Amino acid sequence: MATRNIKEVAQLARVSVGTVSNVLNRPEIVSPATRERVFEAIKKLGFVRNEVARHLRVGRSRTVGLVVLDVSNPFFVDVAQGAESVADDHDSMVVLCNSAGDTGRERRHLDQLEQQRVMGILITPVETESPWVEELIARGTPVVLVDSPATGLQCSVAVDDRLGGQIAGAHLIERGHRRIMFVGGPMSIKQVADRHAGVTSAVAAADGAVELLTSSAPTLTVAEGRAIGERVAAQPPDERPTAAFCANDMMALGFLQAMASHGLRVPEDLAIIGYDDIDFAAAAAVPLSSVRQPRELLGRTAIELLLEEVAEPEQHRHRQVIFQPDLVIRESSALRRDS
Amino acid sequence: MATRNIKEVAQLARVSVGTVSNVLNRPEIVSPATRERVFEAIKKLGFVRNEVARHLRVGRSRTVGLVVLDVSNPFFVDVAQGAESVADDHDSMVVLCNSAGDTGRERRHLDQLEQQRVMGILITPVETESPWVEELIARGTPVVLVDSPATGLQCSVAVDDRLGGQIAGAHLIERGHRRIMFVGGPMSIKQVADRHAGVTSAVAAADGAVELLTSSAPTLTVAEGRAIGERVAAQPPDERPTAAFCANDMMALGFLQAMASHGLRVPEDLAIIGYDDIDFAAAAAVPLSSVRQPRELLGRTAIELLLEEVAEPEQHRHRQVIFQPDLVIRESSALRRDS
DNA sequence: AGATTGTTTTGAATCGTCTCAAAGACTCGG
DNA sequence: CCGAGTCTTTGAGACGATTCAAAACAATCT
Numbered sequence: 001m002a003t004r005n006i007k008e009v010a011q012l013a014r015v016s017v018g019t020v021s022n023v024l025n026r027p028e029i030v031s032p033a034t035r036e037r038v039f040e041a042i043k044k045l046g047f048v049r050n051e052v053a054r055h056l057r058v059g060r061s062r063t064v065g066l067v068v069l070d071v072s073n074p075f076f077v078d079v080a081q082g083a084e085s086v087a088d089d090h091d092s093m094v095v096l097c098n099s100a101g102d103t104g105r106e107r108r109h110l111d112q113l114e115q116q117r118v119m120g121i122l123i124t125p126v127e128t129e130s131p132w133v134e135e136l137i138a139r140g141t142p143v144v145l146v147d148s149p150a151t152g153l154q155c156s157v158a159v160d161d162r163l164g165g166q167i168a169g170a171h172l173i174e175r176g177h178r179r180i181m182f183v184g185g186p187m188s189i190k191q192v193a194d195r196h197a198g199v200t201s202a203v204a205a206a207d208g209a210v211e212l213l214t215s216s217a218p219t220l221t222v223a224e225g226r227a228i229g230e231r232v233a234a235q236p237p238d239e240r241p242t243a244a245f246c247a248n249d250m251m252a253l254g255f256l257q258a259m260a261s262h263g264l265r266v267p268e269d270l271a272i273i274g275y276d277d278i279d280f281a282a283a284a285a286v287p288l289s290s291v292r293q294p295r296e297l298l299g300r301t302a303i304e305l306l307l308e309e310v311a312e313p314e315q316h317r318h319r320q321v322i323f324q325p326d327l328v329i330r331e332s333s334a335l336r337r338d339s
Numbered sequence: 340m341a342t343r344n345i346k347e348v349a350q351l352a353r354v355s356v357g358t359v360s361n362v363l364n365r366p367e368i369v370s371p372a373t374r375e376r377v378f379e380a381i382k383k384l385g386f387v388r389n390e391v392a393r394h395l396r397v398g399r400s401r402t403v404g405l406v407v408l409d410v411s412n413p414f415f416v417d418v419a420q421g422a423e424s425v426a427d428d429h430d431s432m433v434v435l436c437n438s439a440g441d442t443g444r445e446r447r448h449l450d451q452l453e454q455q456r457v458m459g460i461l462i463t464p465v466e467t468e469s470p471w472v473e474e475l476i477a478r479g480t481p482v483v484l485v486d487s488p489a490t491g492l493q494c495s496v497a498v499d500d501r502l503g504g505q506i507a508g509a510h511l512i513e514r515g516h517r518r519i520m521f522v523g524g525p526m527s528i529k530q531v532a533d534r535h536a537g538v539t540s541a542v543a544a545a546d547g548a549v550e551l552l553t554s555s556a557p558t559l560t561v562a563e564g565r566a567i568g569e570r571v572a573a574q575p576p577d578e579r580p581t582a583a584f585c586a587n588d589m590m591a592l593g594f595l596q597a598m599a600s601h602g603l604r605v606p607e608d609l610a611i612i613g614y615d616d617i618d619f620a621a622a623a624a625v626p627l628s629s630v631r632q633p634r635e636l637l638g639r640t641a642i643e644l645l646l647e648e649v650a651e652p653e654q655h656r657h658r659q660v661i662f663q664p665d666l667v668i669r670e671s672s673a674l675r676r677d678s
Numbered sequence: 679a680g681a682t683t684g685t686t687t688t689g690a691a692t693c694g695t696c697t698c699a700a701a702g703a704c705t706c707g708g
Numbered sequence: 709c710c711g712a713g714t715c716t717t718t719g720a721g722a723c724g725a726t727t728c729a730a731a732a733c734a735a736t737c738t
């Protein structure tokens with residue numbers, strides 16, 4: 001209730017409001033004596049600068065919005081932490097919003113962020129083509145796409161998911177697997193489609209006859225991974241795939257659990273490889289092989305591109321940064337299989 | 340760049356700014372004809388209300404800060420989702436901040452939130468006694484403590500951790516364990532201390548001679564849990580505890596992994612029980628028994644208390660809501676042990 | 679027509695801070 | 709002691725929306 005303002009500080013310190021403002025923003029141009037007086041007044045009154053008024057006046061905000069597909073997927077939490085670490089160094093702030101894969105929620109968050117006049121928005125959009133995002137940009141909010149193809153209207157950072165899928169597929173084939181299942185989700189999600197395309201190309205490139213089965217769940221969750229795993233475990237051994245490539249680690253963990261609860265050994269009976277390399281992957285009881293994405297780096301780079309655009313809007317040219325994924329082989333696919 | 344303001348809208352619609360404001364805030368008091376004209380102008384110009392200016396004028400913000408100890412612990416993500424679901428219904432917004440257990444970061448976040456004049460702050464403080472929080476309250480920002488004892492200056496929500504520890508201990512004793520290890524962290528963290536106190540009391544209440552070992556790591560992470568697990572696994576079988584009660588599920592998962600990688604069977608060779616019941620606990624290859632906390636409910640209740648305080652500051656009396664934890668028995672502790 | 683009541687619309691004041699041109703205070707050489 | 713430079717400090721507008729007393733307009737009744 002007792003929120004003090006700059007005027008009260010000025011009164012107590014017997015200076016003008018302009019001087020107080022100067023002390024706050026360019027202390028070096030004000031004489032040590034008055035500066036000290038002002039600081040004392042600030043302390044005595046418990047004055048805290050009203051960032052809202054400041055923002056209104058200067059027109060620039062210090063916060064960046066980050067809208068992700070699923071906060072409960074640690075992958076996105078890590079991306080957020082990467083972004084936040086950079087924001088910290090620029091005394092700005094990241095506000096994390098969860099669209100939960102829902103277009104409506106995504107839109108509401110974008111509206112709120114735009115109304116707050118945030119400095120810019122980092123987003124992993126629910127749908128590749130998003131008119132909302134384009135209008136947002138047209139109205140002047142800088143946007144950086146995370147893990148989504150750029151349209152030329154903005155910068156983007158992404159990881160080559162096709163390559164990731166290919167690496168995973170090649171690895172399984174090299175380990176002797178001839179019957180591989182892709183445990184995926186809706187192909188409308190670009191990441192899923194690309195990873196699938198990657199493993200498909202790896203299969204096509206193999207000499208021998210490698211079979212690729214594809215299953216698809218509505219969402220990329222632990223529960224869905226487990227459900228698909230249950231179905232696979234119920235199949236007769238000679239019909240079962242010998243390896244599963246899961247669209248993300250959440251699904252892979254669910255799949256793994258289904259294997260365990262049906263007494264199937266991983267990797268002996270069935271190898272598993274996931275995607276993202278979240279921390280829980282390494283910590284699984286059978287440590288999970290996974291295609292690693294540079295998660296923090298993704299977030300860091302995204303916000304750096306944004307800050308760059310904000311700093312020099314004129315000479316800024318939109319860029320698309322693409323990182324290479326990385327194969328991390330752990331126990332869940334470590335075994336060589338004699339076909 | 341092309342951010343339109345209410346004045347431009349007024350001009351185009353040939354009305355005064357006051358009328359535009361009315362259309363935005365109390366459309367019912369303005370005649371249908373002008374209302375329509377104003378809406379058209381808004382659409383044509385792509386006008387988006389400046390929440391910053393609004394906030395400055397009306398003095399009330401629509402955002403709530405939530406400062407948590409560790410975003411990479413899914414427990415806190417779930418708390419956040421609970422809070423957000425309530426915020427959604429009150430068209431306000433939750434901004435999630437991560438103190439990462441660091442007092443400095445915590446303070447920076449609190450400063451930023453106060454400068455933004457947020458409606459209020461929900462916080463799981465790093466340290467129980469926090470002068471910053473008290474000053475914050477004194478200066479007029481409502482605070483609700485999450486999972487921390489209230490000082491009477493604010494509301495709080497928490498789960499009875501002592502009871503949780505006791506339930507876990509009693510369960511293990513009932514299953515025949517006579518040598519139990521508490522896998523914990525710094526006792527300065529209230530949650531850890533309480534859970535430890537709980538299991539201690541359960542042990543004291545047992546007739547037979549039950550031994551309680553205690554180990555402590557600097558942080559409650561998967562890696563630390565694994566490290567302690569490695570040490571335990573290296574002990575000769577007759578010196579090893581037969582059960583481990585971990586301070587949270589992250590540690591329990593790490594511990595579990597160490598068991599697996601050393602060929603120790605869970606629960607046959609060693610039972611494990613965790614705390615929080617995060618989703619990954621059920622999804623572990625040996626599904627983890629855990630003491631469940633009502634995670635979303637915790638977040639929901641916290642923000643409801645805050646909204647209540649904000650709505651009626653006068654007649655508001657601070658309350659402390661305490662929830663009961665719940666034992667979820669899964670495979671990792673399912674076995675009855677014959678001593 | 680004039681009075682009365684009710685409905686819409688107006689526009690000036692306000693929120694707390696920043697900015698910047700201009701005024702004030704000092705210093706120093708002549 | 710004056711005038712030319714430096715430093716410091718001042719104070720009057722913004723910024724964009726909301727509010728509210730008052731004005732304008734409309735409808736109804738004498």
